[in-house]
Amino acid sequence: MGSGRGRAAATGMLAETTGWLLADVARELIRRMEKALRAEGLRWREYGVLVVLEAAGPLSQQELGRRLAIDRSTMVHVIDVLEDRGLVARGRDRVDRRAYSIELTDLGRTLLADALRPVADAVQEHVIAGLTGEDRAHLNRILAQLVECIDWA
Amino acid sequence: MGSGRGRAAATGMLAETTGWLLADVARELIRRMEKALRAEGLRWREYGVLVVLEAAGPLSQQELGRRLAIDRSTMVHVIDVLEDRGLVARGRDRVDRRAYSIELTDLGRTLLADALRPVADAVQEHVIAGLTGEDRAHLNRILAQLVECIDWA
DNA sequence: TATTGTTATACTCTATAACTATA
C-alpha cells in the first residue's frame, strides 16, 4: 500500500487521525441522539432495539444483545423498560421454550414511525448537513465496508 | 435536499444507516484500542491526553478536558494516573497561577513514540485494512469535514 | 453438559456540588 518511508509515515498519521475523527463524530452523534430521544423518554439503545426488531422481526434477548453489543444481563432491563411502555412484547419461542421471542407491538411500530424515526433522522441530517450527496454515499459505502470486513471476534 | 418523495425516503434511510455504521465502527475501534493499550497499563483516554499534549504542547487540565470531552473533575484523576507513572508533569502556569501547565515528560514522549503509537497504529491499520488508499483518504477528508462543520454547542 | 433468562452484586465511569486559591 505505502510506496516508501515518507508515504508509510503519512499513512500512519492518516490512519490514526481517522480513528480520532471517527470517535469524535460518533460520540457527538450519540450525544445528540440521546438528547433528542429524551423528549420521547427513550435512550439510544432502546431505540436501537426497536429499529432492529422492525428490520429483522422477532428475536430472542440474546440475539438482540449480539446485534447491539449489549450483555444479556443488561438486555433484561432494556426489554423491561420497553415492555413496561408497551412498545414490545415478550412472546415465547415455540421451538426453544427457554428463549423469549421479543416482538414489536403495534404501539411500538407506530411510535417508531411517527416520532422516533423522524427525531433520529433530523439529528442525523443535522450532523451530516455539510456533506454533498456524493460524500454521503461515499461515507456510507466505506463504513459499510468496514463493518463488513471487520472480524468481530 | 431531496428532490421527491422516494428520494427523501432513501436519503433518510441512508442518513440513518450511516449513523448506525458510524457508532458500530467507533465502538469496535475503541474496544480494540482499550484492549491493546491494556498491555501498556493505559486507557484510551489517557493515551488521548498524551497525543494531544504532544501535538499542542503544554495545556491546562481544563483545556485538555475541552479537547477530549472529559469533565474537569474526571480529568483530575486522569492526570493523577499519568503523573504517577511519570508520563506528564504538573507545571504551574506563570501568567495564571490557578491553572496547571500539563506537559509531557521525556519518559512520556518516549513511551508514546516507542510503544503507544505503534500499538494504536497497528489497531487502526487492522480495522481499516480492507480499504484502498483512496478510500482511506476519502474517509479521512469526510470525517474531518464533519468535525469541522458540526457546531459543538 | 450447554444455553436462555434472571437476579444480585460489585465495579467503573461520570457528573454535581461545595471548597480553595487565584483572577
Next chain:
DNA sequence: TATAGTTATAGAGTATAACAATA
C-alpha cells in the same frame, strides 16, 4: 464575581457469577 483545580459523593451503566428452566 468568575475561574482552575480538587474532593466527596451520588447516580447510572456495565459485567460477573450464580440459579432456574429447558435443551
